Amino acid sequence: MTTMQRPNDARLFALAVAAMAAVVLASNILVQYAINDWLTWGAFTYPAAFLVSELVNRRFGPRIARRVAWVGFAVAVAASLVLAPARIALASGTAFIASQWLDIGVFDRLRRAAWWRAPLAATVAAALLDSAVFWGIGFAGTGGPWITWALGDLAVKLAVGVGMLLPFRLLIARSLARPQPSNASS
Numbered sequence: 001m002t003t004m005q006r007p008n009d010a011r012l013f014a015l016a017v018a019a020m021a022a023v024v025l026a027s028n029i030l031v032q033y034a035i036n037d038w039l040t041w042g043a044f045t046y047p048a049a050f051l052v053s054e055l056v057n058r059r060f061g062p063r064i065a066r067r068v069a070w071v072g073f074a075v076a077v078a079a080s081l082v083l084a085p086a087r088i089a090l091a092s093g094t095a096f097i098a099s100q101w102l103d104i105g106v107f108d109r110l111r112r113a114a115w116w117r118a119p120l121a122a123t124v125a126a127a128l129l130d131s132a133v134f135w136g137i138g139f140a141g142t143g144g145p146w147i148t149w150a151l152g153d154l155a156v157k158l159a160v161g162v163g164m165l166l167p168f169r170l171l172i173a174r175s176l177a178r179p180q181p182s183n184a185s186s
Helices: 007-030 047-060 062-083 086-110 117-138 146-163 165-173
Strands: 034-036
Touching: 007 047, 007 062, 007 086, 047 062, 047 086, 047 117, 047 146, 047 165, 062 086, 086 117, 117 146, 117 165, 146 165
Parallel strands: none
Antiparallel strands: none
């Protein structure tokens, strides 16, 4: 069953939503600050969004992971409209929801494989989609070196995503993210 069944589950759901919203909002602000012609600060924070959705997916299944993505998306986009330029909020929202759906679907299909396969494949696929959509909408035609920023940020997202395998493994080992049966049709 992929529903939240214990009182602690509601607290974990709220924590996941807050974490998702905080990651997206921080990334939307940090992406506006270039480190150099290849990288912005947002690349370092955004991969945590994939970790959050994969932990929720592992513990509660894809239906609840999608719910966390939608609520986190709404909170983050609303805050981003106040704290970041509209083009960043639009690009982020579009890229976020598309990449989260891909991440959740890939993860769910591979959830029974080796512990590392689902989060790795889901993160790589989602990071590629997120980068293409976000940079294409948010920065194309702005005059900055957006293509090199996109490539640099993608490289960091992939590296950080691989690095997130360790926290993922540690958290699932502590039973904070017990695997649940797939319920993709929900």
